[in-house]
Amino acid sequence: AQSVSQHNHHVILSEAASLELGCNYSYGGTVNLFWYVQYPGQHLQLLLKYFSGDPLVKGIKGFEAEFIKSKFSFNLRKPSVQWSDTAEYFCAVNSYTGKLIFGQGTTLQVKP
Amino acid sequence: NAGVMQNPRHLVRRRGQEARLRCSPMKGHSHVYWYRQLPEEGLKFMVYLQKENIIDESGMPKERFSAEFPKEGPSILRIQQVVRGDSAAYFCASSPLGAASPYEQYFGPGTRLTVT
Numbered sequence: 128a129q130s131v132s133q134h135n136h137h138v139i140l141s142e143a144a145s146l147e148l149g150c151n152y153s154y155g156g157t158v159n160l161f162w163y164v165q166y167p168g169q170h171l172q173l174l175l176k177y178f179s180g181d182p183l184v185k186g187i188k189g190f191e192a193e194f195i196k197s198k199f200s201f202n203l204r205k206p207s208v209q210w211s212d213t214a215e216y217f218c219a220v221n222s223y224t225g226k227l228i229f230g231q232g233t234t235l236q237v238k239p
Numbered sequence: 240n241a242g243v244m245q246n247p248r249h250l251v252r253r254r255g256q257e258a259r260l261r262c263s264p265m266k267g268h269s270h271v272y273w274y275r276q277l278p279e280e281g282l283k284f285m286v287y288l289q290k291e292n293i294i295d296e297s298g299m300p301k302e303r304f305s306a307e308f309p310k311e312g313p314s315i316l317r318i319q320q321v322v323r324g325d326s327a328a329y330f331c332a333s334s335p336l337g338a339a340s341p342y343e344q345y346f347g348p349g350t351r352l353t354v355t
Contacts, residue, residue, distance in 0.1 A: 161343060171330065171346040217281060224295045226272060226284040227344060
């Protein structure tokens with residue numbers, strides 16, 4: 128069965144620190160990969176997505192992610208976080224049936 | 240273009256009552272997905288529907304839960320005889336195409352169901 132694993136459940140950083148959130152998936156076929164963000168009290172918003180092509184994808188708000196097929200990974204990065212990045216981050220895989228399979232989520236707390 | 244609409248945003252039900260959650264997809268989207276987020280957990284897929292068809296209900300509990308997406312009107316997720324364990328946030332998402340197409344799913348604000 129497909130699964131998505133996010134390594135960090137709770138991350139605390141100071142402003143201007145660099146961020147990397149790990150995401151690994153298990154699926155042998157073609158995948159579409161996503162990072163969603165849920166700000167406090169808001170609904171999920173798409174940060175970035177990978178369908179094909181350049182494995183380094185850039186998203187909104189300075190986020191980027193790198194798809195490494197050999198490692199089944201799609202880690203999210205940001206060089207310098209801001210207090211406003213405090214949110215919950217979800218990695219997801221789009222299966223062949225269309226449904227999204229989500230990781231457990233990572234809560235990011237950025238201290239001003 | 241209005242986003243995915245869900246109502247109600249908050250719903251309180253007593254044990255044994257029925258809960259009906261509504262989702263109106265984005266304009267032009269004919270594929271709807273329902274997900275449930277239990278406390279301290281990630282989102283779990285429940286069901287995938289197209290107009291008048293259930294495509295994948297592999298994540299739906301076998302009893303008490305049902306979903307529909309009629310030709311006209313919103314998609315409905317219905318939970319009969321609710322229990323405390325049904326308390327969760329229920330999110331709806333829509334996309335213009337389904338299956339493994341290169342389109343992301345757009346999420347609604349969710350309905351937070353509390354069973355007392």
